Amino acid sequence: MTYDDYLAGEPVIVTAALTGGVHGKEANPNLPESPDEIGRAAAAAEAAGAAVVHVHAREPNGERSFATERFQAVDDAIREHADDVVIQHSTGGTAAPDDVRHQPLRTDPPPEMASLDMGPLNRYDHLTSENTRALVDSLLAEMRERGVKPELEVFNDGHLNEVHGLLERADVADPPYATLIFGGGTLTPPRPENLLHAIRNLPEGATFNTLGFGRHQLPFATLGILLGGHVRVGLEDNVYYRRGELAESNAQLVQRVVDVAETLGRPVATPDQAREILGL
């Protein structure tokens, strides 16, 4: 995927990361946590132009849950409220045991997509999300078994090596789909040239998604649109609309990036177009 894809007017897939598992309503009261809130947020994001929703599950008190039952409740609510949006489950989870990390894949039906973290990520001062290669392989194996498309989450450039290695040792359905993530800490530094380098280092034929944390969300989404990639926005990654102003909703963040894409002349993919592009 390149600038030529932008010039050719290839559709851009907008993913809305609705809730996440790190922060909650204590960070932004508009962040959805309950299944019903997430379902309604998914519908609003879809109406604004999102083709994919990336979801985590929560306990009633807002705390993280990896349980199949909680993901099932979220999916049921999304299907009740939204039209035809693609559901993508997170399999991420700092310190959660490996068997727990598999549980989001076991809903009925399984999600069309699921995230697959390609390696470690530091959290706070004393924690690391390990994401060992053995766990990556076992999650991918279950995704293949259940027909789930992996979204390869690349936290830094070293994880691009892991993507190449994964494709050499495992069978990943075409096209490989990698989310390139930019921000602080263990993430790739949020500099435009680093996005260009990451794109150059992707495997042949790979499709990419662009994710900037915090205030980098809008500029990196814009860069992703211009460079022929896809984009992810949402309250999981950024709770502000602009400096000092909390976002009103996921849909508001989706609408803004849809407006950018349309202003730049790139059409926004429908869920069916996203399925075709991603080979779902």
Add this chain to the structure above:
Amino acid sequence: MTCPFLEYRSASGDRSFDVARAYCTAASAFVQPMRADICNDRYDLQHDRDCEIYREHADEATAGKAAGGAEEPTVDADEDA
């Protein structure tokens, strides 16, 4: 054991929630959901090893216990399945 600074509160200042949420009495703030895993020592997490806030206030926690302070949170959290 859970963190001695953990409480579950439905309100604090101008913030209120329908369901009680993890509140750090050392930081005087509601905590992020992921930090609540540390507060509750879920999975392989331990508040005295993994939480920088606890480590900064460990002396106060020890003093509170010596003075008969509570070791358990006021309201138990739901355990992740």
